[in-house]
Amino acid sequence: MFHSAAVKLTTWYLAIIMALSIGLSLALYKVSNQDLDVNIHRQNSFFNFLPPKDQQILNIQRSNQLEDAETHLRDRLVLFNLVVLLVGGGVSYMLARRTLEPIEQALQGQSRFAGDAAHELRTPLTAMQTEIEVALRNPNLNKVQAVEQLGSNLEELAKLETLSDGLLALVGDRRADDYKAKVSLKKSANQAIKAITKSAEAKKIKIVNQIGELNVKGNQPQIVNLITILLDNAVKYSSDASLVSLAASRNDKLTKLSISDEGIGIKQVELENIFDRFYRADNSRSKLKAEGYGLGLAIAKQIVERHHGYIDVRSQLEKGSTFIVSLPSA
Numbered sequence: 001m002f003h004s005a006a007v008k009l010t011t012w013y014l015a016i017i018m019a020l021s022i023g024l025s026l027a028l029y030k031v032s033n034q035d036l037d038v039n040i041h042r043q044n045s046f047f048n049f050l051p052p053k054d055q056q057i058l059n060i061q062r063s064n065q066l067e068d069a070e071t072h073l074r075d076r077l078v079l080f081n082l083v084v085l086l087v088g089g090g091v092s093y094m095l096a097r098r099t100l101e102p103i104e105q106a107l108q109g110q111s112r113f114a115g116d117a118a119h120e121l122r123t124p125l126t127a128m129q130t131e132i133e134v135a136l137r138n139p140n141l142n143k144v145q146a147v148e149q150l151g152s153n154l155e156e157l158a159k160l161e162t163l164s165d166g167l168l169a170l171v172g173d174r175r176a177d178d179y180k181a182k183v184s185l186k187k188s189a190n191q192a193i194k195a196i197t198k199s200a201e202a203k204k205i206k207i208v209n210q211i212g213e214l215n216v217k218g219n220q221p222q223i224v225n226l227i228t229i230l231l232d233n234a235v236k237y238s239s240d241a242s243l244v245s246l247a248a249s250r251n252d253k254l255t256k257l258s259i260s261d262e263g264i265g266i267k268q269v270e271l272e273n274i275f276d277r278f279y280r281a282d283n284s285r286s287k288l289k290a291e292g293y294g295l296g297l298a299i300a301k302q303i304v305e306r307h308h309g310y311i312d313v314r315s316q317l318e319k320g321s322t323f324i325v326s327l328p329s330a
C-alpha cells in the first residue's frame with residue numbers, strides 16, 4: 001500500500017518539477033531565439049554598403065548560422081530536461097518516502113496497538129470461556145460450584161473492564177479539555193489517596209502527603225488520575241507495612257511532584273521501557289503478585305505530555321522508586 005502511495009506522490013512531485021522545467025525551457029528558447037533574430041538583423045544593417053549579391057550570400061550564411069544556433073539550443077534544452085527528469089525522479093521518490101514515513105510509522109503504531117490490545121483482551125476472555133465450558137460439561141454442578149464459577153467470571157469481567165478503561169484513556173482524544181485551570185496539588189493528591197485507600201489499607205501501607213499549598217496549571221480530573229496511577233503502582237509494587245510519600249516543590253515555571261515508595265524497585269535497563277504501552281517489567285524475582293496490563297504509566301506519561309510537563313523515575317532494586325512529575329506552575 002505504501003509503495004503505491006509513494007509512487008503516486010512521486011508522480012505528482014515529478015509532474016510539478018517537469019512542468020516548471022519544461023515551462024522555463026520553452027520561455028528560455030523563445031527569448032533566446034528572439035535575441036538571436038534581433039542581433040542578426042542589426043548586424044545585417046552594418047553591411048548595407050555591400051553589393052546586393054554579396055548581401056544575399058551573407059543573408060543565407062546568417063540564416064544557416066541562426067538555424068544551427070537554434071538547433072543547438074533546442075538539443076541542449078532537451079538534454080537538460082532529460083537530466084531533470086532522471087534526477088527529479090530520484091529526488092521526488094526520496095521526498096515522497098520522507099513525506100510518507102511519519103504517516104507509515106503512525107499507522108504501524110496504531111495497528112501494533114490494536115494487535116496488543118486484542119491480545120490482552122483474549123487472555124481473560126479465554127480464561128472465562130474455558131471455565132464456563134468446563135462448568136457446563138459437569139452434569140453434577142451444584143449451587144456452591146455455580147456460585148464459585150460466577151464469582152470467578154465476575155473477577156475476569158472486572159479485569160476486562162479495567163483493561164477497556166485503560167485502552168479508552170489511551171486512545172481518547174482529550175485535546176479539547178481545559179488545561180489552564182488552577183489546580184491545587186494538595187487537594188488532587190488527597191483525592192487520589194482516597195481512591196486507593198482500600199488497597200493501601202489491605203497491605204497496611206502508610207501514605208504520607210507532604211504536599212504544601214502549591215498550584216499547577218492544568219486539568220484537575222486528569223491530574224487526579226495521574227497521581228492515582230502513580231500511587232496505585234507505589235502500593236502495588238511495595239511490600240506490606242511500607243511507606244509511600246508524596247512531596248512537591250516549586251521552582252519558577254515548574255512545580256515538581258514526587259511520589260516515593262520503599263518497594264521492589266525497577267532494574268536500570270527497564271527504566272526506559274516502563275512508560276511504553278503494555279510494557280510490564282520482569283517482577284519474577286519478587287514475591288509480589290501484582291496484576292496489571294502495563295497501561296498505567298503510558299496513560300500517566302500521556303497526561304503529563306498533554307500538560308507540557310515531564311515525568312522521570314529514579315529507582316533502586318529492593319530499595320524503592322521515586323516518580324517525579326514536573327508540571328507548569330500556576
Ligand code: ADP
Nearest residue numbers: 233234237265274280281292293294295296297
Ligand atoms: P502495570 O502496573 O499495569 O503493570 P504500568 O504501566 O503502571 O503497568 O507499569 C509498568 C511497569 O513498571 C510495571 O509492570 C512495573 O514492573 C513497573 N513499575 C511501575 N511503577 C512501579 C513502582 N512504583 N515500583 C516498581 N515497579 C514499578
